[in-house]
Amino acid sequence: MAMIALVPSLLVVACKSEKKAAVVSSEKYTCVMHPQIVKDAPGTCPICGMELVLVRDTGNKDEVILTESQIQLGNIKTVVVAGTAFHTSKILNGRVVVNPDLTEVISSRYAGRIEKLFVKETGRAVSKGQPLFQIYSETLQTLQQDYILQVKQVAAFPNEKIYQTLREAARNKLRLFGYSNSQIENLAKSGISSSSVTVRATASGIVNEINVSEGQYVTEGSQVLRLENLSQLWVEADVYPDEVGSIKLGTVVKIAVNGFAESEQTAKIDFISPQIDPSSQILKVRASIQSQGKLQPGMQVTVLLPKAKISNAISLPLDAVIRDQMGAHVWVKTGKGRFISKMVATGDEDDRQIIITSGLENVREVVVSGAYLLSSQYILKKGADPMAGHDMSKM
Structure with missing residues (x-):
């Protein structure tokens, strides 16, 4: 009989132990930075090595509750909802191209043979x-000899104006062939003609083309080198036909060069193509920008075309709004460490901000940093999409 009396008490103890074990086993630990890591006991994250935190599923079933350390580690930041002025912009794709107005073509002014190239590769910078x-030209040597002769004639007959006139004519011919005043003066002093002449750069720039080689014969007017001045460049942007109406000459746009945030600058549209490209159905517009010593032709840029100004608009950073096939939603703060997902309707946007047209009525604080982390936490804890309970038809 004594043994039988012990059985119920043992069963009660066993049940209590099982309940306690069940309570312990229900506790889950996760990593703030990697919510996919879930363990039944405390420890460290196998990915980043951070201490795992206890997951507490309390409060409203749609809420995500985070500790102070989780909020700090997850960089969860909020802002107070307020209306501000918002400038809407249209994002255009563009590219940096050479400004042909600053291109300098170096041509041969006389027929002859290229004896020496002092610049033999493209991409090299040259100064004015x-x-x-250096070019060999018999024609040039003849002109030099004629000028030397006229200089001697003037020296021999200083009172004869005819020789002075002939000397000036010979001097002008040399100038037409690219001789500088200093070269002409040196020629008059030395009295020695040369069949070769050194041609110098008439402007500073980057060598873009070299069209001759040493020993090659060229004719008068043959292009030898092309210099590009990259101090000022053009930006060409693509515009679709339905956007042309919002663009006119003088429209101020903001230009951001991909990878060079510090090179952002404003410019005015100074050219609109008169016809649409039949193959791509786009129109090109152009603006001039300063190189600032960093920009190169071929770089991709983003052009922000102003569209309208909206006063007293509620706008949020783009990262604050999570958009998927279900719609758009944001995370709002409901209390200390408590956050809930809220469906919103969106309007115009630019490269940084987006307008919220409805859904934030009676909302004080909205999460602007860490919204995707909150969504991950919600899915981890609730096992559902945070937008699943929203009525999309009311937005």
């Missing part, structure tokens, strides 16, 4: 007055 090539 720097030697570019």
Whole structure:
């Protein structure tokens, strides 16, 4: 009989132990930065090594509750909802191209043979007055000899104006062939003609093309080098036909070069293509920008075309709004460490901000940093999409 009396008490103890074990086993620990890591006991995250935190599923079933350390580690930040002025912009794709107005073409002013190239590769920077090539020309030597002769004639007959006139004519011919005043003066002093002449750069720039090689014969007017001045460049942007109406000459746009945030600058549209490209059905518009010593032709840019100004609009950073096939939603703060997902309707946006047209009535604080982390936490804890309970038809 004594043994039988012990059985119920043992069963009660066993049940209590099982309940306690069940309570313990229900506790889950996760990583703030990697919510996919879930363990039944405390420890460290196998990915980043951070201490795992206890998951507490309390409060409203639609709420996500975070500890102070989770909020700090997850960089959860909020802002107070308020209306502000919002400038809407249209984002255009563009590219940096060479400004042909600053292109300098170095041509041969006389027929002859290229004896020496002082610049033999493209991409090299040259300065105004720097030697570019040396050319042999019998025509030029004849002009030099004629000028030397007229200088001697003037020296021999200083009172004869005819010789002075002939000397000036010979001097002008040399100028037409690219001789500088200093070269002409040196020629008059030395009295020695040369069949070769060194041609110098008439402007500073980057060598873009070299069309001759040493020993090659060229004719008068042959293009030898092309110099590009990259101090000022063009930005060409693509515009669709339905956007042309919002663009006119003088429209101020903001230009951001991909990868060079510090090079952002404003410019005015100074050219609108008169016809649409039949293959792409787009129109090109152009603006001039300063290189600032960093920009190069071929770089991709983003052009922000102003559209309208909206006063007293509620706008949020783009990362604050989570959009998927269900719609758009944001996370709002309902209390200390408590956050809930809220469906919103969106309007115009630019490269940084987006307008919220409805859904934030009676909301004080909205999460602007860490919204995706909150969604991950919700899915981890609730096992459902935070937008599943929203009525999309009312937005």
